[in-house]
Amino acid sequence: MRLRLVNVNPIEALPVIELVEEASTRLSVEDFTLVLLRGRDALMKELREAWTSEAEDFYALHIALEGPTIYVRLDVTDEDLLRASIYHELGHALLHGSPRYYRIPIPxxxxxxxxxxxxxxxxxxxxxxxxxxxxxxxxxxxxxxxxxxxxxxxxxxxxxxxxxxxxxxxxxxxxxxxxxxxxxxxxxxxxxxxxxxxxxxxxxxxxxxxxxxxxxx
Structure with a gap:
């Protein structure tokens, strides 16, 4: 796992990092980047052209345009939903970690x-x-x-x-x-x-x- 903090205090981020480490171990996911940030605007800035209006509703989000990358927002209040979302996005990192799963020609x-x-x-x-x-x-x-x-x-x-x-x-x-x-x-x-x-x-x-x-x- 590669870690990147975006204007986030490492101490504040520690509980989420530990949760991601636990989940990634259970799923045997090793090759991914974890980006921790806070707020809609920070997420929008990070995603750039990959941003969609639906993205702001996610607690965690997987994007693979530059390799498997999971974005997790720390400004969320429901810890159960956050944990569920992290497992879900790690599943995407394992199964859909290549850009080919996101650049789909229109049939x-x-x-x-x-x-x-x-x-x-x-x-x-x-x-x-x-x-x-x-x-x-x-x-x-x-x-x-x-x-x-x-x-x-x-x-x-x-x-x-x-x-x-x-x-x-x-x-x-x-x-x-x-x-x-x-x-x-x-x-x-x-x-x-x-x-x-x-x-x-x-x-x-x-x-x-x-x-x-x-x-x-």
Missing amino acids: PPLMKLGPLAPRVLYLLAIAVKDFEVSRLLAREGLAETQEPLLREMLHPEPIPWDLLQGESLILALASILKPIMFSLPLIGEDIFKFFSGAPDRLLRMTSGLSRRMGEDT
Whole structure:
């Protein structure tokens, strides 16, 4: 592990460093950089072109454009969620630590969506990668580390499906794949009852996709 502190006191950072060391040992992850910082602005400055509006919602974040790198914010209050997030992001570092997992060409079928295609591809990609991380943690006997994140996933924001159409419907369909795919290796198809309002066809497709998932993203 390579450590970099961004305007953070080493003493303040020590508990998180110890937590990351414990988690990385349990997962046998050695080759990654840990960046500790505080606040949204610091994270935005560090990520530069990799910044997205979703990034500010994360306690920890994995980016592999320059090798496996995990960013952890120290300005968080929920220690359980932070611990769960660290295990999750270490899973990404182990499985998706190369830039090739993030520079994905748009498949021809998605090109039909026009300007919406990159956004939909992003949502699909993170759903697949989250599935692989949860599957890894479950296989390693570490599913319990994800319970705080799982509780977050099991309380999705209500979606007015009957009112959606066009681009709004496409984005809504793509966006719920992340919590579903994250949860499937942890609790199986029980996850679908938490998304009972979603179109049945989408739920069936997601179930089938998870069964066909191989070992290579």
